[in-house]
Amino acid sequence: MIGVGFRTLLYKEILRFMKVLVQTVGAPVLTALLYLLIFSHVLEAHVQVYPGVSYTAFLMPGLIMMSLLQNAFANASSSLIQSKITGNIVFVLLPPISYLEFFLAYLIAALIRGFAVGLGVLLVGLFFADIEMRHPAWILAFALTSGAVFACLGILAGIWANQYDNLAAVQNFLIMPLTFLSGVFYSIHSLPPFWQGVSHLNPVFFMIDGFRYGFFGQGDVDPWLSLAVVTPFVVLLAALTLRMLKSGYKLRH
Amino acid sequence: MNVAVRLRGLDKRFARVHALRGVDLDIVEGEFFALLGPNGAGKTTLISILAGLTRATAGSAEVMGHDVVADYRDARRALGVVPQELVYDPFFTVRETLRFQSGYFGLRFNDDWIDELLAHLALTDKADTYTRQLSGGMKRRVLVAQALVHKPPVIVLDEPTAGVDVELRQSLWAFIRRLNRDGHTIMLTTHYLDEAESLCERVAMLKEGRVIALDRTENLLRTGGGRRLSLELEPARLPEGLLPRLIGREGERFVLDLPDYGELENTLAALRQSGIAVRDMNLGQVDLEEVFLRLMRQGPGAA
Structure with a gap:
């Protein structure tokens, strides 16, 4: 089932x-470096997030995860x-590549790009x-599952979109808000209760919080x-x- | 003989267009087959279904006995498709493109055959050039090479010579003829009917999603009336007995339709008997274009 084609x-x-x-x-x-320079410069002296953790150090895992997610999405x-717009998608549609192989190839490539950026x-x-890394297993677990969610979103969006504009809309109205409003730059405990509640509706909050842990x-x-x-999202989106x-939606009409 | 391509009741409806309306077709192994028809007749849809790029609404398609849906892996392995559009992946060189295509078909070490293909298609010195830097004709040849990396028994070419200069067209056909001689089944669509006439043993004509003619090329040409005899006569008139053969007249020039060359003898004798002199004579064959145009003018299914 999975072979040379994959x-x-x-x-x-x-x-x-x-x-x-x-x-x-x-x-x-x-881009991440610019965020790091600006936010740490502006907020380092003003924000105390976790005891014994500088703001700049606190910021790092959030920035790493945000970059990983956005680039996993972007790659797929x-x-x-x-490939769809230039038409060369036929090169992979004509050969005997199964949809599972197709999925895994785009998923793993997206993860690798996300990991490279992270x-x-x-x-x-x-x-x-x-930056200390106390629990590498948690870091890896959240990088993999969260990256997979955004890689799946990237595949879905890439197949659904008919032109670059459609994709830009997904990026601007879904991916950016989800990643920015997730606690990358702050601990949600610093938010008013209402916004804390809203943040809990954002799965990316859990991705970043777990990663930071x-x-x-x-x-x-x-x-x-x-x-x-996070795990149910991986399963749901992969399915x-x-x-x-x-x-064959939008690929094999 | 084995059947290379078998279509049964193939039907395809898009949202607004009924592209194929129950097409039945058998192409025998080793044939050089042409699929003709005006734009929108369903040629590309038919090829897309065969290639698995489009799914049929009803009916079935097989390549070398493998159903294109149920047994898509073997069906696709048996098929090489040269798409109509000049597509390429700008990120890669010619060699990378061909290596990837080999890999997609499960072939890992295919460089010997890739080199051979490059040589046959006069691309050897372009092997390490990025495909985006190639001319249109070269991109077309890379597409041909891509379709052949896995040595498919059946090769489908969707208008391979559209917008291609004469020299390249000839070398391309010479190469494809060779593949046919080596046993590959060739199926092509083209707008150049003279190409189909000189290359293809059998022709199917599509109109509005139906096969309206399917026969050996020479038979189709015969149904067009056989031979055209063009005569300039002095005096400019035809004897009574030849009038049924008349299909056109322009001044002193009469165009007659002859069922075969044997009729030439009788026609000339009839003219002599009536004291009519032949000042100029031209004998030609009906070409596929005439047959094509005549069939397209008739209603669907008329033939």
Whole structure:
């Protein structure tokens, strides 16, 4: 079921973003660095989030996760929309590649791009703050599950969109608000009760909080709860994406 | 002989268009087959269903005995498709493109065959060039190479020579003829009817989603009336007995329809008997274009 076709498609997808590494990894790392410089400069002296954790250090996991998520989404969605618009999607539709292989190749490539950017942000951040990583297993668990959610969203959006505008709409009205209003830049305990409640409706809040727990051993909620919130999204979105691919929606009319 | 492509009751409805209306078609292994029809007749839809790019509303399609839906892996392995649009992936070189395509078909070490393909298609010196930097004709040849990486027994070309210059067209056909001689089944669509006439053994004509003619090329040409005899006569009149053969007149020039060359003898004899002299004579064959146009003018299903 999963063979050379899958491996080739995965390799092609990785090579695609590697060939334009400056745009696909360099640019988002730079963006994260700018956030880091500005927010830490403005807020370092004013915000006390967790005891014994500087604001800059607090900011890092949020920025890493936000970059990871946005780039996992961007990789799958932009690759698909480009292939659809230029028409070269037929190169992967004509061969005997199963929808499962197709799904896994785009998913894993998106995760690798997300991880590459996340790692880049982490490495840059090490120059600005002491970052401890107390529970690497939690860090990895949240990176994988959360990245998978956004990779699935990227595949879904890339297949659904007919043009770049559609994709930009998803990015501006769904992905950006979800990631920005998730506690990347603040602890939700610093919010009024109403906005704390709203934040709890955002699954990205749990992704970032759980991820942050992996670094500092403390978070706004229990990491098990966060994992219990995030995991169903992985399952649901993967199932939805697979169903869409199997039906041939917008790919095999 | 085995059937390479088998279509049964193939039907395709889009939201507003009924693109295919119950197409039955068998293409035998080793054939050089043309699918003709005006724009919108359903040619590309038919090919897309065969390639798995489109799903039929009803009916079935098989490639080398493999159903394109139920047994899509074997069906696709047996099929090489050269799409109509000049598509390419700008991120990659020619060689990378061909290696990926091989991999998609499950072939890991295919460089010997890739080199051979590049040589046959005069692309060897472009192997490491990015596809976006190639001319239109070269991109077309890369598409041909991509369709052949897995040595498919059945090759489908959707208007391979549209917008291609004469020289390239000839070399492309020479290559495809060779593939046919080596045993590949070729199915093509083209707007150039002279190409179909000179290359293809059998022709199907599609109109509004139906096959309105399906026969060996020479038979189709015969149904067009066979031969055209164009005569310039002095005096400019036809004997009574030849009038039924008359299909056109322009001044002193009469165009007669002859069922076969044997009739030439009788026609000339009839003219002699009536004391009519032949000042100029031109004998030609009906071409596929005439047959095509005549069939397209008739209602669907008329033939």
